[in-house]
Amino acid sequence: MRVDRSRLPDVGPDPAFAFPSIARHTLGNGLDVRTVEHQTVPVVTFVVQVEGGLGADPAGAEGLAALTADMVDEGTGTLGALEVAESLAAIGGDYDVDVGPDVTVFTLTTLGRFAERGATLLADLLVRPSLRDADFDRVRRLRLDRLRQLKDLPPALAERAFLRLLYGDHPYGHLAIGTESALTGLQLDRVVACHARTFVPSRATLVIAGPMAHARLRTVAENAFSRWPEHARSGGLQAAAIEPISLPTRLAMVPREGAAQSELRIGHLSVRRNTPDYPSLLVMNAVLGGQFVSRINLRLREEKGYTYGARTGFAWRRGMSPFSLQASVRTTATADAIRDVLAEFEALRGSRPPSDDEMALAKASLTRGYPRNFETSQQVARAVAQLALYGLPDTYFETFIPEVNAVQTADVVRAAKHYVDPARAATLIVGDHAVIRDSLDTLGLGAPELLSPGP
Amino acid sequence: MEYATLPFIKQTLANALDVIVHEDHHIPIVAVNIWYHVGSKDEQPGRTGFAHLFEHLMFEGSEHHNSGFFPPLQQAGALLNGSTNTDRTNYWEVVPTSALDRALWMESDRMGYLLPALTQDRFETQRDVVLNERRQNYENRPYGFAMMAMTAALFPEDHPYHWPTIGSPDDIRAMRLEEVRDFFRTYYHPGNASLTLAGDIDPARALELVERYFGDLPAGPKPQSVRAVAALDRERRLLLEDRVELPRVYMAWHSPRIFADGDAEMDLLADLLANGKTSRLYRTLVFERRVALDVSAAQSSRELAGFFLLVATAAPGQSLTEICAVIDVELQRLAEAGPSEAEMERARAQTEAQFMYRLQTIGGFGGKSDQLNAYNVFRGDPGFFATDLARYRDATRDGVGAAARRTLTRDRRVVLSVVPRGQAPLALPGSDQVSVF
Secondary structure, eight states: OOOOTTSOOOOOOOOOOOOOOEEEEEOTTOOEEEEEEOOSSSEEEEEEEEEOOGGGOOTTOTTHHHHHHHHGGGEETTEEHHHHHHHHHHTTOEEEEEEOSSEEEEEEEEEGGGHHHHHHHHHHHHHSBOOOHHHHHHHHHHHHHHHHHHTTOHHHHHHHHHHHHHHTTSTTSSOTTOOHHHHHHOOHHHHHHHHHHHOSGGGEEEEEEESSOHHHHHHHHHHHHTTSOOOOOOOOOOGGGSOOOOOOOOEEEEEOTTOSEEEEEEEEEEEOTTOTTHHHHHHHHHHHTSSSSSHHHIIIIIITOOEEEEEEEEOOOSSOEEEEEEEEEEGGGHHHHHHHHHHHHHHTTTTSOOOHHHHHHHHHHHHTTGGGGGSSHHHHHHHHHHHHHHTOOTTHHHHHHHHHHTOOHHHHHHHHHHHOOTTTOEEEEEEOHHHHHHHHHTTTSOSOEEOOSOO | OOOOOOOOEEEEOTTOOEEEEEEOOSSSEEEEEEEESOOGGGSOTTSTTHHHHHHHHTTSOBTTBOSOSHHHHHHTTOEEEEEEOSSOEEEEEEEEGGGHHHHHHHHHHHHHSOGGGOOHHHHHHHHHHHHHHHIIIIITSTTTTHHHHHHHHHSOTTSTTSSOTTOOHHHHHHOOHHHHHHHHHHHSSGGGEEEEEEESOOHHHHHHHHHHHHTTSOOOOOOOOOOOOOOOSSEEEEEEEESOSSOEEEEEEEEOOTTSTTHHHHHHHHHHHHSSTTSHHIIIIIIISOOEEEEEEEEEEOSSOEEEEEEEEEOTTOOHHHHHHHHHHHHHHHHHHOOOHHHHHHHHHHHHHHHHHGGGOSSSTTSHHHHHHHHHHHHSOGGGHHHHHHHHHTOOHHHHHHHHHHHOOTTSEEEEEEEETTOGGGSOTTOEEOOOO
16 A cells, blocks of 8 residues: 555554552651552652752752762661762662652662562661761762852753842742752751651651552552651741742843853743643743744744754742743844743743644643653653642542643733733843943843852 | 563565554553664765755645644554664654554655755755754753764764764865755665554554555655774874863763663773762762762664763762772773672663663654664564564673773773863863864
């Protein structure tokens, strides 16, 4: 049979998708445990999500949450740092820590046959870390040196300066790694106190995804984590509850003489993750700049050849979350690229609403490919931890597709009007000031405020 | 104990296209993955960056779908991408099972009918995009030129691994559309490709679909395979000044090519030298003596040749000379006594787990479909997974020790110091300044 090349084959009806069942358990010490039977490859993933990420760093102690998280695998009980590493290696363990704005997430993946050993080791590390002076000194030193290396990295410079532009002194206004002055001043007692305050069952969620029945996964959790002593603790600082104040700077620059390109960030604080407009915002972002086939990427990359790629997105958190564009553009095209981005922000708010094709494409790209986000035990476990982070129901993954498909063009335009505003947007450039200075005048944003590469 | 396996069926169409199918019905998605056996190794000096620029053009449309490759597939819920390295170019889509026809239609259209859609405009835009990619990923990145300097020193000027896959800016600017057409005719046809479908599909249906979409594309001549040799006869010391805060040393040796004798042993060596806190170099350089911030090791094994690479960044105020002295002592110890049994067990446990983790995804870079194509293209045998794993299981202390003695010699290596601009004295003594493309 010859192929009909006069038209593309139609896509068949979407296959049914069901997220594996999630079971919830509460241990005697109050620990929230969620288990997922994930029967594919004999691999198990543990996620322990602890309340209090970088947003919980006290003023002047920026970097404390990350430093504390970094210290937990430096020793427990009779095991020193090297023995911990040895124990993880012996089970082929893949251990990872992510310090986010609201929570810190510890992930351990291992082979199914090592599930018990993995759980016990993880519990020992998180609940009973040694937190010794000698290790502290080394770990803090390494983090300070890494901070110094970030000065070489335009995307890191941009990220850091942009957070500061948007949030100012708000607890979300710094990178997880913190600042040089804060890290230099931190002592071990702060880490010990941070650990005691933060690492308690009532502030944690444990998710296990693996090739076992719920009852068995629960037993694994109990055996490892029921010795975690219960503590009644006050919530402490909640970054999400603090309303950021709006800041005046519209154009700022970290000068980098001779830079090969300009690293750009354009955006503003927008909305919280728990907004009922969330599905509309996802569709809006997909149209505007959230995927390869989006207005901004097609304009900047495919039409103008300014960049290797441009993306927009929300950096979600419980509190006010930023919406922004990220791109690295040819130096001589910097002002033109900024103008184009701001024009696209504006157009979606009414003068050029999404076409039917754009709507269909945006929705399809979000929904039809959705099942592939849940192939591995790690993807599944982290997804379930997100439910705990944002207080979402266990049915969330099943209702996602119909909710996105229900979004209408008018919803997207309304969302753009409410949550994307070129007049409020701050533009941050890491680039060659001398070369682009004059062209920036044409933007009408005033002279750029010049920032240092960071303390 | 659970065993990692990667079952498949393979069939070669009349036009010489290799087709491999792997079933996994866990999620209703299918991975389409195609390898063309062409990379920057097939370029000529003065014409570098060609294979990679070509990869970009494959996304710009083909005769019967004469516009961007992304929209119809994103509309169908696909994730897609491509990449080019020295040895091969790959393209992949992960699609809902319901969109498999569309993905195969489009892949086959660009394999068979790319040139009628190729215009000067599209070509020029992608040339600019690639120049931007080069600025973003190399020129504007700390230590971004280091690997270019290393491969240029390891491999002589006419060796296909001498130049970087991204190419030199002058070569990229000098490219002409007509050369692109010749390149397509030579390398992009069924006889130089390997297509794998993995996921929610049964083999009979998969083969039927592939025959339908690809079966009538004409077979092309098998391109000439590239051969080249390279060897070092001394230690070469190089110096590169860069916009960096801290000096870093790169050290490399020629090593076995991919899947050759000793390749797995070099992989294990990399593990026990620099993977994790208990590895020998991390422990000495970073943990105990604190002269380095980080250290990494890798056996980079490729089709024509391999090289073994060590990289360490100096802690503030520490010298590269001191770091290299420590490295040399550790390498000497390893060469003399080989690894301990405990080290071997640890490295094997990690390797076996990695093989299992690799079986978790059907598509994308490194997923099951990509692995099957790699085994097929480099070994002619998609079933090489089990043998591959056995190479690591069967490795011995003596074998690893012997590999270290054979390969990691002080008098045949390239050592590059990357230092902050204006601070050439921080480099190892006797280093020659290099300039990069």
